[in-house]
Amino acid sequence: MIITSSYQDLLHAKQAIAKFKEDKPAVYQRFVHVIQLTRQLQFNFQYMGCLIMDEDAKKFRPAVQDEYILNVYNTEIEKLKEDQRVNDLKQLLHAYKQIGYSNLSGLVLGKKPMSLVGPKVV
Template identity: 55%
Template sequence: MIIDSSYDELKNAQTAIENLKATTPTIYRKFLNIVHLTRQLQYGYQYMGSLLMDEDPDRFQPKFQDDYVLSIYHQEIEKLKKDKRFPELKQLLQSYKHISYTNISKLALGEKPAALIGPAVVH
């Protein structure tokens, strides 16, 4: 999938992430933990976002993954979704999914919006 994000869109998403961190630090920290886990397992952020948003993750599903590791990952995603503050994170993801779950994740990890401007292939 090809996306093209403007600086303004990315800056708005960064501001929303910072607001989430300030107003609901617990759900922000849990989200950041999932982002780190996704990165460590080398799964795609689009896969993570699809699971969090109850979208069809099939086209982003990791190939050649151990079933046990994948099941643990799914359990961690479900724990986050069961948090009573999860709807606030879900609203953020829904509002900015057009810039991709990949860019949202990178912004949460501290990347600057300027580094993410322009067309990109996300998978």
């Protein structure tokens, strides 16, 4: 699947993320931790987003040598989803789904919108 992100879309998403960070700091911080874990394990951000949003994540499932790693990862996702305020995060992810979970994660990690402009394969 190919997604294309315009500078304006990314800028709006960055502003929404900043507001989310200000309004819901605890959920935002948990989300940052999940993004960092995803990056450290070299999993696909699309997989992370699908798990959080209760979408079918099978085609993005990472090939791992040790199922324990995947179980630990899934446990961390479930901890995030157990938070009562996770619906606010889901609303944010849903509102900017068209730019892709990878780009949203990049913005959360501090990437500049200009560096994320253009087509990407997910």
